[in-house]
Amino acid sequence: MLLTALRPRFLGLLALMVAATVVCGLLATWQWDRAHRALSDRVDGPQQLGEIQQVLAVGDAVTNQIVGDIVTARGEFLPGEQVLVPGRLIDDTEAVIVVSALEVVTADGTTARLPVARGWVPAAEVTGADGEIDPALAPAAPAGEVEVTGRLEASESATGGVTDGVAAEIATPLLVNEWGAPMYAGYVAQTDTAEGLRPMPEGGSAFTRGLDWQNIGYSAQWVLFGAFFLYLWWRSVRQAYLDELAAQREALEERLAATTPAPIQTPTKDV
Helix, strand or coil, X not given: CHHHHCCHHHHHHHHHHHHHHHHHHHHHHHHHHHHHHHHHHHHHCCCEEEEHHHCCCCCCCCCCCCCCCEEEEEEEEEEEEEEEEEEEEECCEEEEEEEEEEEEECCCCCEEEEEEEEEEEEHHHHECCCCCECHXXXXXXXXXXXXXXXXXXXXXXXXXXXXXXXXXXXXXXXXXXXXCCCECCCEEEECCCCCCCEXXXXXXXXXXXXXXXXXXXXXXXXXXXXXXXXHHHHHHHHHHHHHHHHHHHHHHHHHHHHHCCCCCCCCXXXX
């Protein structure tokens, strides 16, 4: 099989597969480095990044390099732009998160909405007599200019919608349909105390945890892709070698059949 592998056709194919494997290795290393950086950032704890306008542009994704870090935002909460997000468990309590729209001035002088998870309340405190979550029972956002401090988080995945001021997730795609654009792609989980609310808990972001495993999984996938390219080359060489052996065996059998004399027929006598 070595002679088959050393043919120019298979050597060229080998060079192509090796190049593809090298690319896969580089991509695997890149994904691994991303996961390692995210883990290192988590060990170091949240960083103080400053004002959000200097950290994130409107529409930019919240990456694993900055997710969970601390930012500040100054602006005014927009009246009537507030939703409740139930179904959370905080400190062993069924919790409802209060999310309000903070209007901030961006770096270019325009304004944009920044979703702020101002805090949480026990679900019992915002449950009406009918047993449903009632947004009217939640503390309203303060009027006038305020400054909030909190963790920068990525938008959660939107699987539901917003119904009567109640949302299934803190998902900016849902909120932008309710409140309008422009809007930051992430949100701030307020860590300083808001009146009438309990501060958002400290801890790692679910986005960060998921992204670590996601990057590690991508890294493993690229390694498998690289190994598959080399296996594909070996399989091609092996199949060509086996096809040649089969052709040689068939040709040999045909030659033997052609040179073998036919059996002599012995005549029989009639009795």
